[in-house]
Amino acid sequence: MKNGPNIALLGSLIGDPARTNILLALMSGKALTASELALEAGITPQTASTHLAKLLDAKLLRLHKQGRHRYFALADDDVGHLLETMMGLAAKLGHSRTRTGPKDPAMRKARVCYNHLAGEYGVHMLNSMLAQGYLSAAAEQIELTAAGENFLQRLGLDIKALSRKRRPVCKPCLDWSARRPHLAGTLGTALLNHFYESKWAHRQEGTRVVDFSPVGEKLFFSAFPL
Amino acid sequence: MKNGPNIALLGSLIGDPARTNILLALMSGKALTASELALEAGITPQTASTHLAKLLDAKLLRLHKQGRHRYFALADDDVGHLLETMMGLAAKLGHSRTRTGPKDPAMRKARVCYNHLAGEYGVHMLNSMLAQGYLSAAAEQIELTAAGENFLQRLGLDIKALSRKRRPVCKPCLDWSARRPHLAGTLGTALLNHFYESKWAHRQEGTRVVDFSPVGEKLFFSAFPL
DNA sequence: CTGATGCTTCGGTTATAGTCGAAGTATGAA
DNA sequence: TTCATACTTCGACTATAACCGAAGCATCAG
Structure with a gap:
């Protein structure tokens, strides 16, 4: 029925408190590892992992692999x-x-x-x-x-x-x-x-x-x- | 742990497809009644009513009563x-x-x-x-x-x-x-x-x-x- | 190789929120 | 008053997704 960009997806991604904490932590501009973000958001690494996968899939985050670490950062200034x-x-x-x-x-x-x-x-x-x-x-x-x-x-x-x-x-x-x-x-x-x-x-x-x-x-x- | 404005609430409000439809419909600038918005969002009036109550409570919408009609509009240019x-x-x-x-x-x-x-x-x-x-x-x-x-x-x-x-x-x-x-x-x-x-x-x-x-x-x- | 770390995937539980039917309130029309 | 319309509240159902324990990969150090 509706056309145009899908706002609801964006909203629901930002709408979860755990994900909000992750995003807000990344507002510092630093790239952080999955475990650091888990700690920041107050959730276990497993849970953080699923959240990060979703944010990555939606292209809200950018990923930089380095050895066994995975550094996450906001994808863009626009985010x-x-x-x-x-x-x-x-x-x-x-x-x-x-x-x-x-x-x-x-x-x-x-x-x-x-x-x-x-x-x-x-x-x-x-x-x-x-x-x-x-x-x-x-x-x-x-x-x-x-x-x-x-x-x-x-x-x-x-x-x-x-x-x-x-x-x-x-x-x-x-x-x-x-x-x-x-x-x-x-x-x-x-x-x-x-x-x-x-x-x-x-x-x-x-x-x-x-x-x-x-x-x-x-x-x-x-x-x-x- | 965190301070500052509560983004998660805003996100989750916008994140629901039904509410997104409502908000997008109101982007036309017109004030619409609860039933019109229900139709627009493809939900029953009961469901729309609960959504509208939430949006109103969060001050994303402005309400104008007129007889038995309730006209809803975006609260603000900023929204x-x-x-x-x-x-x-x-x-x-x-x-x-x-x-x-x-x-x-x-x-x-x-x-x-x-x-x-x-x-x-x-x-x-x-x-x-x-x-x-x-x-x-x-x-x-x-x-x-x-x-x-x-x-x-x-x-x-x-x-x-x-x-x-x-x-x-x-x-x-x-x-x-x-x-x-x-x-x-x-x-x-x-x-x-x-x-x-x-x-x-x-x-x-x-x-x-x-x-x-x-x-x-x-x-x-x-x-x-x- | 072994053991440790960082992270992901799987499985199952739990909680929440969206949904609608039915009943209730309020306004207006006849 | 009676009926209809506009909308809300209540109650029950259901689906989704957030969550964690446990197990599984991958990388690195020794």
Whole structure:
């Protein structure tokens, strides 16, 4: 009777709590093994295995075999984007899990959204780059300007390597806590990696929180003024 | 163990085929009665009633009582937006329903996305308005320019009435068929209504397809050149 | 080779949620 | 009041799928 894409399958896949935990754990951007994900989701490895098979079959996850380990990751930026969108709506509607941890404020401040920076810091960075004329925006298309290329070069990023890939260089991604866009795409990924490598920030183990050091914070805000 | 918004609930709500049918039917933007939705989803009124209660409880739907009828509609633009996002991903991943109807090409051309114009025509309209300088875009913020206000006045739209509401006037919405943004927000809604009122187009009964008349098509493209 | 680890497949149990028939409530029409 | 329509609630059935114990592969270390 109905035509078009099959939403129900997607919904039911995300709808199971165990699978939700798996997907949310992978929002950290790291590839995790089957046993790690089982632990994360609070289920036995057997059960996790069946869940992972389903997610893989639906192409929501990507698999990387390495010896006897099997590393799982989100298949795509779009999957991460969908998860953030759902979190945004769920938050707005007041569907929150009762068990709220102390990590919450830190998550709002700066966190990883699959593979790029989100939270207040992520929003700030995009705003700054637009204000400085490093990026130009039309509709949902964000583009890197000449001034922006210059800026990235000064930071020590290889811009040519970015544009070589098939993924879009710049892409806005709506933030579920700040409800404003932050920067995704290969550039978003590269910048986050740069923060790690320059020791401005590091990822809090086992969470999606990004911890900026006092020095890193200063450098971040001087690199991205408003 | 986990904190933050409850995605699993959202997913499981959308994950049931019957509820998916209901939600998709409401993407037409019309408010429908419980029995109409039961028919649409291919279930008995009793079953539909329980589904509708759940969707209502989760605040995904809005209810309007009128006599012995109960009209249901999507609670919010954001809900419609989530559904389109999911359709986009599902389409990309190749999760399509097997039963594909003949409506498909028409749907790609012009359809209703909750309450505004989507499909190729919707994308064209946004592009044109940007090119004409009627709208200006920065990040995901689209704004109406002075030239745009002028243009709308010529069309016979009451701009002041639009900005009075709490909803954003302009908002981009990503298209699942064209994979490019089209115009949502109160302005998107007002423009679609204008097309109906001016008889440029009418909605195909019982579907989301928007049919442009030959004359309406000409007027549409002369109003929105590229 | 043997033993250990990481993960999957199989089998059987259990729980949940979707489903509808039947009965109940509310609104409206005659 | 009486009947019809629109919808909900109740109760019972059924199918699905999540779950884990046990066993089975595959990889690696020694």
